[in-house]
Amino acid sequence: MRILLHACCGPCAAGPLTALGEEGHGVDLLFYNPNVHPYREYLHRLDALEVVARRLGAVLWAGETYDLEGWLAQAVRTQERGRSRCEMCFRIRLEETARVAAAGGFDAFTTTLLGSPHQDQAVLRRVGEAAGRRFGANFWGRSFRPQFAAGRTLARRWGLYRQGYCGCIYSEAERYRGKPRKRAASSELV
Ligand code: SF4
Numbered sequence: 001m002r003i004l005l006h007a008c009c010g011p012c013a014a015g016p017l018t019a020l021g022e023e024g025h026g027v028d029l030l031f032y033n034p035n036v037h038p039y040r041e042y043l044h045r046l047d048a049l050e051v052v053a054r055r056l057g058a059v060l061w062a063g064e065t066y067d068l069e070g071w072l073a074q075a076v077r078t079q080e081r082g083r084s085r086c087e088m089c090f091r092i093r094l095e096e097t098a099r100v101a102a103a104g105g106f107d108a109f110t111t112t113l114l115g116s117p118h119q120d121q122a123v124l125r126r127v128g129e130a131a132g133r134r135f136g137a138n139f140w141g142r143s144f145r146p147q148f149a150a151g152r153t154l155a156r157r158w159g160l161y162r163q164g165y166c167g168c169i170y171s172e173a174e175r176y177r178g179k180p181r182k183r184a185a186s187s188e189l190v
Contacts, residue, residue: 001025001026001107001108001140002025002026002027002028002105002106002107002108003020003025003026003027003028003106003107003108003109003110003140004027004028004030004097004100004101004104004106004108004109004110005017005020005027005028005029005030005109005110005111005112006029006030006032006093006094006097006109006110006111006112006113007029007030007031007049007052007111007112008033008036008045008111008112008113008116008167009045009048009049009112009161009163010045010047010048010049010050010051010052010155010160010161011048011151011152011154011155011160011162012112012113012115012116012148012151013029013049013052013053013112013151014052014056014150014151014154014155014158014160015115015144015147015148015149015150015151015152015154016112016114016115016144016147016151017029017052017056017058018056018147018150018151018154019144019146019147019150021056021057021058027058028058028059028060028061028104028106029049029052029053029058029059029060029061030060030061030062030063030096030097030100031045031046031049031060031061031062031063032062032063032093032096032097032100033045033063033093033167034063034065034066034067034068034070034071034092035071035089035092035093035167035168036167036168037068037167037168037169037172038169039066039068041163041167042066044161044163045161045163046062047161048155048160048161048162051158051160052154052158052160055158061100063096071089071092071168074088074092075088075089075168075170084123085168085170086119086120086123087123087127089167089168090113090119090123090124090127090128091127091130091131093111093113094109094111094124094127094128094131094139095131095134095135097109097111097131098128098131098132098134098135098137098139099135099137101135101137101138102135102136102137106137107138108137108138108139108140109128109132109137109138109139109140110128110139110140110141110142111124111128112144114141114142114143114144114145115143115144115145115147115148115151116145116148117145117148118166121141121143124141125139125141128141129141164176
């Protein structure tokens with residue numbers, strides 16, 4: 001099959017890309033992640049993905065825009081309505097992947113998010129299938145969790161950048177909030 005693989009970062013792409021290639025699939029990568037903040041973090045992740053694409057011989061497409069304001073506005077609206085921010089985030093990224101897959105004549109599209117132990121696979125599949133129906137592309141909801149460890153091994157071997165949080169500023173705060181911080185003596189006096 002000719003597959004468009006949405007990729008969130010290099011380490012998460014390495015395992016699935018290797019496995020799909022060994023199975024005989026032709027895979028292009030798409031980096032579309034306006035949820036990654038701040039912008040330098042986005043560039044670090046894109047740089048790491050470029051290394052993976054080069055090493056494994058895949059074509060890498062990068063989203064034409066980094067819609068920080070649009071993503072944040074949707075995140076605020078979604079949370080004000082009491083809805084799931086992560087589901088919204090999946091939808092934005094998978095709808096763009098479905099659109100590109102349909103336009104490019106790919107047999108199927110999928111995402112490296114299906115390899116993460118932290119993401120809800122049932123929600124990803126529901127959102128991916130809806131995106132496929134909307135744009136006329138086939139979503140492949142296969143789990144890439146069996147490839148997660150192999151991807152981490154390749155990331156270490158290749159010296160890839162590995163992020164410490166999911167992507168958005170909310171997840172960055174959730175990841176580090178509550179960790180003890182060393183403060184300068186002067187700041188403890190105020
Ligand atoms: S935690 Fe991750 S999946 Fe959820 S909204 Fe933030 S970047 Fe998106």
